[in-house]
Amino acid sequence: MALINSFISWLMQKRMHQIELFLKYPHDVQAEWLWKLINSAQNTEWGKRYDYKSINSRETFKQRIPVQTYDDLKPYIERMMRGEQNILWNSEITWFSKSSGTTADKSKFIPVSQEALEECHYKGGKDMLSFYCNNYPDTEIFNGKSLMMGGSLRVNEYNAEAKHGDISAIIMSNLPNWVDVLRTPTMDVALMSEWESKIERMAEETIKEDVTTISGVPSWTLVLLKRILEKTGKKSILEVWPNLELFMHGAVSFEPYREQYKRLIPSDDMHYLETYNASEGFFGIQDQKESGEMLLMLDYGIFYEFMPFEEIGKDDPKTLSLSQVEIGKNYAVIISTNAGLWRYLIGDTVSFTSTDPYRIRITGRTKHFINAFGEEVIIDNAEKALQVACQKTGAIICEYTAGPVYFSDNGAGAHEWLIEFEKEPESMDYFTDLLDNALKSFNSDYEAKRHKNMTLQMPKIHSMPTGTFHEWLKSKGKLGGQFKVPRLANDRKYLDEILAMKQ
Numbered sequence: 485m486a487l488i489n490s491f492i493s494w495l496m497q498k499r500m501h502q503i504e505l506f507l508k509y510p511h512d513v514q515a516e517w518l519w520k521l522i523n524s525a526q527n528t529e530w531g532k533r534y535d536y537k538s539i540n541s542r543e544t545f546k547q548r549i550p551v552q553t554y555d556d557l558k559p560y561i562e563r564m565m566r567g568e569q570n571i572l573w574n575s576e577i578t579w580f581s582k583s584s585g586t587t588a589d590k591s592k593f594i595p596v597s598q599e600a601l602e603e604c605h606y607k608g609g610k611d612m613l614s615f616y617c618n619n620y621p622d623t624e625i626f627n628g629k630s631l632m633m634g635g636s637l638r639v640n641e642y643n644a645e646a647k648h649g650d651i652s653a654i655i656m657s658n659l660p661n662w663v664d665v666l667r668t669p670t671m672d673v674a675l676m677s678e679w680e681s682k683i684e685r686m687a688e689e690t691i692k693e694d695v696t697t698i699s700g701v702p703s704w705t706l707v708l709l710k711r712i713l714e715k716t717g718k719k720s721i722l723e724v725w726p727n728l729e730l731f732m733h734g735a736v737s738f739e740p741y742r743e744q745y746k747r748l749i750p751s752d753d754m755h756y757l758e759t760y761n762a763s764e765g766f767f768g769i770q771d772q773k774e775s776g777e778m779l780l781m782l783d784y785g786i787f788y789e790f791m792p793f794e795e796i797g798k799d800d801p802k803t804l805s806l807s808q809v810e811i812g813k814n815y816a817v818i819i820s821t822n823a824g825l826w827r828y829l830i831g832d833t834v835s836f837t838s839t840d841p842y843r844i845r846i847t848g849r850t851k852h853f854i855n856a857f858g859e860e861v862i863i864d865n866a867e868k869a870l871q872v873a874c875q876k877t878g879a880i881i882c883e884y885t886a887g888p889v890y891f892s893d894n895g896a897g898a899h900e901w902l903i904e905f906e907k908e909p910e911s912m913d914y915f916t917d918l919l920d921n922a923l924k925s926f927n928s929d930y931e932a933k934r935h936k937n938m939t940l941q942m943p944k945i946h947s948m949p950t951g952t953f954h955e956w957l958k959s960k961g962k963l964g965g966q967f968k969v970p971r972l973a974n975d976r977k978y979l980d981e982i983l984a985m986k987q
Contacts, residue, residue: 499614506782507841511807518542518787521820529571530560530826542805549827551791551801551818554592557828561593567643572824573597579658580648581763593648594763600823603785605655608759608766611781612699612732615771616757625696628727629668632656633686633700633708636677649675651763652700668693679704679963687711695725699732702741703883703968707954709748721749734759736968737846738776739867743880744906760846764830765821768844780842782806785822790815793833796850803827811836814862816850833862852972856888857897857939859930861923863971869922876918877909883953883969887979889944898941902982904948916945948986956982 506513522545526536539545550556560571561580569576572595579596596605617623635650637657647654653675664671669689676682686708698705709721718724728749738758745756760768760778765786768778780788788806793814795801803818814833820826831851834844848863855861870881882904889898901919909915920943924931933939953969970978 499611500618502783503611503614510782510842511805513782514787514806515542517783517785518545518820521785521787521822524574524822525572525824525826527570528574528824530824546789546803546827551803552826552828554828557825561595564595565593565643565646565648567645572826573599573822575599577823578646579654580646581651581654582648583651583763592763594651594825595823596651596654596763597823599785600765600821601655601658603822604766605651605761606659607784608761608769608781609655612757612759612769615769615779616730616732616755619771619773620755623729624727625730626666628694628696628725630666630697630699631668631686631690631693631695632674633698633705634674636675638677651761668695683708683711687715691716691724693725694727696727697730697732698728701735701968702733702738702745703736705731705733706741706744706748713748722751729753730755730757732757732759734761737863737867737971739871740881740884743874744882747880760844762830762832764825764828765819765823767817767819771843777837777843777845780806780844782842787820789818789820789827790834791818791829806842809836809839809842811839814847835864848972852970854886854888854899854972854974856890856974857933859927859933859940861899861927861930861972865923865926865930866972868926869919872922873909873915873918877911877915878907879905879909879915880907882906882950885953885969885971885973885978885982886943887973887976890976896937896939896941899943900976900979901943901945902948902952902979903945904950904952908947912945912947916943919943919945946983946986948982952982952985956985959985 522531522536522539525531531537534548539548557572564571564577565580575597577595577597580593581596583592583594616625632652634656635653637647637649637653656671656674669686673682673685673689676685691712712721712724713719716724721728731745731754733756738756758770758776758778759766766781766784767786768780770776771779789803790806790809791801791803793816795803796816804815809815812835814835817830817832817834819828819830821828829850831849833847833850835847837843837845845864853860853862866886870884873879874881884901884903886899886901889900891897920934924934930940957963957969973979
């Protein structure tokens with residue numbers, strides 16, 4: 485296995501030369517991809533509708549095609565799911581990634597073309613390892629197996645030739661057979677749909693393997709790791725997998741889970757690699773050691789635009805090209821892809837930490853924030869403030885959500901937080917005070933609204949019983965990697981549902 489490890493590590497590092505090209509010429513690479521996408525789709529139904537053949541500039545493309553939401557594209561996608569082709573993209577599409585992002589009742593079905601699999605998702609998977617091997621040339625991860633937390637697949641109800649499921653399941657189903665030698669668990673277990681049984685079977689199978697890497701969503705991977713410790717009676721995951729050295733994670737912020745992972749995997753040689761991948765595409769990878777910011781991957785068949793945060797919700801929003809973005813500002817991400825998503829608003833917001841090269845941090849969701857009183861608190865504010873409160877009190881958080889308490893006859897409004905702790909702070913009042921002050925330091929609008937308790941009173945924090953959020957997700961039929969607890973909401977829907985379970 486040592487020879488295999490050396491050979492694969494060498495292959496991964498070769499990719500770094502190609503990455504250097506888009507680092508050096510980011511705008512040229514993006515322009516080239518836009519024309520490739522337009523030329524590929526010019527004879528599709530969509531391309532004819534917007535006369536792609538006559539588009540001769542980036543500005544014409546932006547002026548002619550409105551920014552699209554899922555509901556805008558849904559009629560086209562439903563026809564594709566029924567078997568119609570050449571609608572949004574020119575190659576045959578039979579795979580659809582089911583995405584709901586949070587616990588919303590509606591599911592989205594994102595088309596996944598062969599080009600998207602090969603030029604985007606597979607490439608992203610290889611590049612994660614390329615960056616890691618480049619940063620840690622002495623790695624031995626290929627001497628063992630990779631544990632993959634996958635989703636499940638179903639045959640399309642409209643068309644037996646098409647399938648839908650989590651993007652992770654689609655990727656695993658299309659990988660070459662030789663990959664099975666390097667991964668665990670077996671495919672039949674990895675694609676199980678009943679989540680609680682799946683965790684049990686995954687624990688049984690993977691305990692026996694020499695796992696060196698893990699990839700998955702932090703929250704659900706944590707459930708698996710804790711179950712493995714229960715089954716083995718071990719105190720740390722390193723007693724089960726002594727050669728474990730890498731966790732590649734994405735989909736939700738890692739910060740609320742970081743301390744729990746350190747406790748389960750107590751080693752300075754354990755590394756964590758952040759990724760930004762979704763049903764719609766693979767967008768960013770942490771390319772530096774010990775840094776949560778991610779390099780925006782510009783050669784994956786995706787053309788990017790960025791909508792300033794204040795433009796969200798407008799009928800004719802302003803969008804910026806990559807060359808126009810500024811460091812530190814919040815932008816909603818808009819993509820045009822090699823699977824037929826055109827000027828598609830994916831729902832995430834990012835902030836650039838660098839423009840040479842282009843690196844980003846995910847700051848939240850376009851629909852997940854609290855702005856009931858003009859405070860404009862986003863997920864990034866919440867994560868940072870909670871981190872401060874936890875560091876100063878020693879608390880460890882498992883899950884949380886927050887929303888508004890509206891004005892009443894009794895006084896000003898407030899923010900209400902439901903937090904499930906693995907380790908509670910000794911003083912909840914002190915924790916609340918720290919959280920409040922940290923939010924003030926990260927968000928001037930929140931600070932202004934908190935002035936003398938005139939608009940916003942102190943936050944109200946509830947410590948929720950262990951397993952509350954798991955049971956809530958289960959009650960909604962939302963267990964599994966594609967479902968996440970919504971961190972912030974501008975209404976009380978989630979708060980009231982969860983509080984009602986506690987009664």
